[in-house]
Amino acid sequence: MAQKRxxxxxxxxxxxxxRRDERVFMMGEDVEIGVFGxxxxxxxxxxxxxxxxxxxxxxxxxxxxxxxxxxxxxxxxDLMMANFAYLAMEPFANQAAKLHYMTGGQITMPAVFLxxxxxxxxxxxxxxxxxxxxxxxxxxxxxxxxxxxYDAKGLIKSAIxxxxxxxxxxxxxxxxxxxxxxxxxxxxxxxxxxxxxxxSDVTVVAIGWMVKHAMDVAAQLxxxxxxxxxxxxxxLVPLDIDTxxxxxxxxxxxxxxxxxxxxxxxxxxxxxxxxxxxxxxxKAPIARxxxxxxxxxxxxxxERAIVPNVARIAEAVCRTAKYGQ
Numbered sequence: 271m272a273q274k275r276x277x278x279x280x281x282x283x284x285x286x287x288x289r290r291d292e293r294v295f296m297m298g299e300d301v302e303i304g305v306f307g308x309x310x311x312x313x314x315x316x317x318x319x320x321x322x323x324x325x326x327x328x329x330x331x332x333x334x335x336x337x338x339x340x341x342x343x344x345x346x347x348d349l350m351m352a353n354f355a356y357l358a359m360e361p362f363a364n365q366a367a368k369l370h371y372m373t374g375g376q377i378t379m380p381a382v383f384l385x386x387x388x389x390x391x392x393x394x395x396x397x398x399x400x401x402x403x404x405x406x407x408x409x410x411x412x413x414x415x416x417x418x419x420y421d422a423k424g425l426i427k428s429a430i431x432x433x434x435x436x437x438x439x440x441x442x443x444x445x446x447x448x449x450x451x452x453x454x455x456x457x458x459x460x461x462x463x464x465x466x467x468x469x470s471d472v473t474v475v476a477i478g479w480m481v482k483h484a485m486d487v488a489a490q491l492x493x494x495x496x497x498x499x500x501x502x503x504x505x506l507v508p509l510d511i512d513t514x515x516x517x518x519x520x521x522x523x524x525x526x527x528x529x530x531x532x533x534x535x536x537x538x539x540x541x542x543x544x545x546x547x548x549x550x551x552x553k554a555p556i557a558r559x560x561x562x563x564x565x566x567x568x569x570x571x572x573e574r575a576i577v578p579n580v581a582r583i584a585e586a587v588c589r590t591a592k593y594g595q
Contacts, residue, residue, distance in 0.1 A: 271452055277307045277445040279419035283426040284308065284346065286455075288316055291344060294430055295320040298331055298348030298384070305350060306386060306445060332358035332383065336365050336435070339381040344430060352387035352439060353399050366435040367410030379435045382426070388479055388529055389566045389577050390443035398566035398573075400478065400530040405437050406507050406539065412436040412460055413507040417481040419449040421504055424458025432460060441479040441529075463510035465517065469499030472591050473517040473524045475540055476500060480527040480559075480578060487584045496591045506536055514540065515548045522553035523590045527583055532560040554593035557586040 274282070281304075288294045295316075296309055302323045304310030313321040324331050328349055335347040349355050355362065362383075369377050389398035405413050412434050416422040422440065429436040466481060467488050476484035481502045488498035499517050503509060518524050524544055528537035537558040545556060559578045567573050 271450040273448050274419050274451045276419045276422050276447045279423040279451045280426055281308050283423035287427055287430040294344045296346045297322040297324055299326055299350050301348050328354045328357040332361040335381045336361055336379060339379045340377050344380045346382045349383055349385045351397050352385040352401050353396050355385055363408050367408040378433045380433045381435050382429045383437045385439055386442045387439050388441040389573055392570055394568035395565035402439055402506055403530050403535050414460055414505045415439045415478050416504055417478060417502055419451050421458050423451055424456055428457045428460050443479050461505045461508035461510055463501055463503045463513040466502050467500040469497040471497040471521055472587050473499045473521045475514055476527040477536055480529055483580050483583055484527055486580050511543045518544055518548050519551045522551055525557045525586050525590050527559045527578055529561060531563045533563050535560055554590050557590050559583050559586045
């Protein structure tokens with residue numbers, strides 16, 4: 271099994287699906303160049319008709335992709351930065367999330383929207399958000415967020431084959447990370463979480479880049495006698511709450527780590543679902559480790575103070591593990 275970078279695995283999955291289905295095409299800002307590497311070199315193989323540069327107009331990109339999807343194509347629209355999706359909330363919220371329902375199933379929307387999110391270091395307030403909670407709330411869009419090269423490739427293939435609109439987020443800091451990717455054909459199902467590490471004392475559900483921090487905390491606390499189980503949801507809509515509940519039933523304790531702001535976050539939804547369906551199994555209050563409800567600063571020291579880190583996660587896990595003892 272080859273070791274590949276996250277961005278290369280994502281690109282490989284996209285290429286395989288474009289070769290597999292001629293209806294798949296890519297569009298977006300500078301996709302002919304491939305600023306982050308996802309679409310780099312694709313124009314040479316697939317031509318200008320299937321790798322299309324667009325104006326810097328996110329509402330137009332999303333609207334055009336949805337029109338193409340309704341007409342039988344399978345577009346992959348690259349919005350570059352997740353913050354730019356704010357400019358296209360009308361077609362996302364009123365068209366992508368609703369047209370299948372409003373037409374009684376006559377229209378399907380097999381469109382994928384790529385966007386890099388998070389605060390990888392000094393990108394400032396307008397380029398550092400994690401806006402997936404907004405898309406979770408739209409009621410008709412799937413939301414995925416892989417954290418390993420294996421999942422990136424498998425999930426992009428599943429997203430392209432899905433007949434629903436899928437927003438495919440990935441953290442900017444993950445692009446150069448490496449992991450094993452099979453040579454043979456495979457997909458990763460949307461809506462199935464992955465238990466990244468087995469443990470018995472505390473369940474940590476971590477989202478995106480926070481999975482790496484959670485794994486570091488688990489390794490650190492193992493030396494102190496605290497066994498941490500780490501779960502990566504991989505998909506936020508649909509959310510595999512059953513896997514999370516099974517883990518909490520075993521550990522009796524839950525910490526949710528989410529780079530998005532605390533108010534109405536993915537961490538809030540996961541916490542509420544566990545409290546509603548698994549309250550009797552809890553031995554301690556659920557803890558959330560999130561960003562506070564402020565913009566992400568440009569200043570590196572201030573950014574580090576805002577974004578959840580290993581120290582904050584470790585403190586929350588230790589506090590939760592020792593509650594009631």
